[in-house]
Each structure stands twice: as structure tokens, then as C-alpha cells.
Amino acid sequence: MRQGILIALVAVAALTAPLGWYLAARSLRPAAPAEPPASAAELARLQAEVDSLAARVAGLEARLARDGPAPAMRQDQPDPPAATDSLADSFAKVVLIAGRRSVNAGLTHASAEFLEELLGLPREDLTDECQPMTNPKLLELLSLEDVGPIKVHMLRPAIASLRQVFRNVQVYEPALYARIQGSGSLCVRKVRGSHDSASAHAYGLAVDLNIDGVLDTLGDGKTQLGLTLLADFFQKEGWYWGAGFAREDSMHFEVSREKLEQWRRLGQI
Numbered sequence: 001m002r003q004g005i006l007i008a009l010v011a012v013a014a015l016t017a018p019l020g021w022y023l024a025a026r027s028l029r030p031a032a033p034a035e036p037p038a039s040a041a042e043l044a045r046l047q048a049e050v051d052s053l054a055a056r057v058a059g060l061e062a063r064l065a066r067d068g069p070a071p072a073m074r075q076d077q078p079d080p081p082a083a084t085d086s087l088a089d090s091f092a093k094v095v096l097i098a099g100r101r102s103v104n105a106g107l108t109h110a111s112a113e114f115l116e117e118l119l120g121l122p123r124e125d126l127t128d129e130c131q132p133m134t135n136p137k138l139l140e141l142l143s144l145e146d147v148g149p150i151k152v153h154m155l156r157p158a159i160a161s162l163r164q165v166f167r168n169v170q171v172y173e174p175a176l177y178a179r180i181q182g183s184g185s186l187c188v189r190k191v192r193g194s195h196d197s198a199s200a201h202a203y204g205l206a207v208d209l210n211i212d213g214v215l216d217t218l219g220d221g222k223t224q225l226g227l228t229l230l231a232d233f234f235q236k237e238g239w240y241w242g243a244g245f246a247r248e249d250s251m252h253f254e255v256s257r258e259k260l261e262q263w264r265r266l267g268q269i
């Protein structure tokens with residue numbers, strides 16, 4: 001901490017140096033008769049400058065207290081002990097989703113019509129209950145596999161992609177990775193309130209996730225902080241986040257239309 005105070009003092013000296021020169025220069029020639037007295041405007045300007053410097057020093061002190069000296073200033077110091085990760089403490093915390101209608105920029109939601117045209121219905125007689133898949137082509141692609149933090153029942157290309165998402169999370173956010181839980185993947189039924197359209201869950205192209213087992217409230221525009229972090233990893237792999245649905249469903253991640261078209265071009269689906 002002593003080093004921190006020293007750095008703060010050096011910073012104060014550095015930041016106030018121009019002001020010191022200015023005052024010194026003025027005090028060296030106080031007798032000059034041509035020198036007009038400092039005007040009220042000039043004094044106000046100086047006061048504003050002092051206030052701004054004080055604010056910058058306060059900010060610097062706050063940063064030092066929080067982060068310790070900048071890396072360049074502690075090159076000869078041993079590494080400090082790992083601080084408590086306050087972000088990790090907040091992974092399960094429920095927060096407002098910022099700009100939720102633009103979280104899927106660059107990706108398109110694969111509508112029920114698009115999915116049906118691309119893949120055929122997962123079964124003909126859809127009800128409100130989860131039932132077995134009967135579409136033979138889709139059944140060939142269906143698999144129950146471990147993708148890292150959870151097990152999912154999905155189409156193979158989606159499983160491979162999901163595994164990549166979680167591999168990245170494991171590398172860049174290991175503390176978050178350890179707290180991911182699943183809330184379901186395959187469920188062959190019609191979209192609630194619809195006649196016969198099937199959602200991405202019915203095709204094995206969607207997964208619901210949460211942090212620490214805390215279930216999300218549908219449609220409240222809020223989500224767990226950890227899910228907002230996960231959303232970036234999903235977006236990079238071409239997955240569409242349910243936070244952007246008309247009725248917000250932020251635990252839901254599904255394969256985007258672009259990704260499905262890519263798999264079709266590659267002959268994977």
C-alpha cells in the first residue's frame with residue numbers, strides 16, 4: 001500500500017506541475033506594474049483546473065486501491081495473491097439485459113416455417129407434451145452426448161458446435177464454465193399457443209441453460225449475469241440467443257438460420 005501512496009503522490013506532483021510552474025512564474029514578477037491583477041474569470045479558470053486535477057487524483061487513488069499499481073510499476077514485485085473475483089460472485093445475479101433486441105446482430109432466428117421446410121417436421125402429430133422424434137432423417141442425426149458441463153440430446157452438428165462453445169468458455173471463463181447447468185434440450189412438441197409449428201427444441205437444435213440451477217423468469221427482460229457472458233460465446237459460434245425474442249427467453253440458445261444454411265451447404269444436415 002505504501003507503494004500505492006507513493007505512486008499517488010508522484011501522480012499528484014506530475015499532474016499539478018504545470019500549475020506549479022504557472023504560479024511560480026507569476027510570483028517571480030509580482031512587482032511588474034504592467035501586470036494586471038488576476039481577473040475573476042482567470043481565478044475561476046484556475047479553480048476549475050485545480051478541481052479537475054483533484055478529481056483525476058481521486059480517480060487514480062481509487063484505481064490504485066482497487067487494482068494495485070499498474071503492471072509496469074510493479075515489474076520487480078512478486079505476483080500479488082489472487083484477489084477475490086467479484087465478477088464470479090455475481091454470475092448468478094439477475095440483471096437487466098442491455099439492448100436485448102440487438103444482442104443477435106448479424107444472425108437470423110430460424111423460424112418454424114424455415115425449419116419445417118429445411119428439415120421436415122420432427123414428427124407429424126405434435127401435441128403440447130414432449131414426444132419421441134419420428135422423422136427418420138432427423139433420427140439419424142439425433143444423439144445424446146456430453147458436451148462438457150452438461151449432457152444434451154440434440155442433432156450431431158449442433159452437439160459439435162455446442163462443444164466448441166463450451167471449450168471456449170472453459171478456456172476464457174473457467175469459473176463461469178464450472179457453474180453452467182442445463183435446463184433441457186430436445187422436446188418434440190408444438191410451440192405453445194401455435195397450431196402445429198415446432199420450435200428449435202423439437203428439432204434438437206436448442207438448449208436451455210442457467211447458472212447454479214437458478215431458473216430464468218420468462219419475459220421479464222432480465223437474466224443472470226453469467227448468461228450475458230455466455231451469450232457472447234454462443235454468438236461467435238452462430239447461435240441465436242432467446243433474450244432477443246419478442247418474449248424474452250434468456251436461458252434459451254438455438255442454432256441460427258445462417259448456421260443451418262452453412263450446415264446444409266456442407267451436407268451436414
Ligand SMILES: [Zn+2]
Pocket residue numbers: 201206207208249251252253
Ligand atoms: Zn428453450
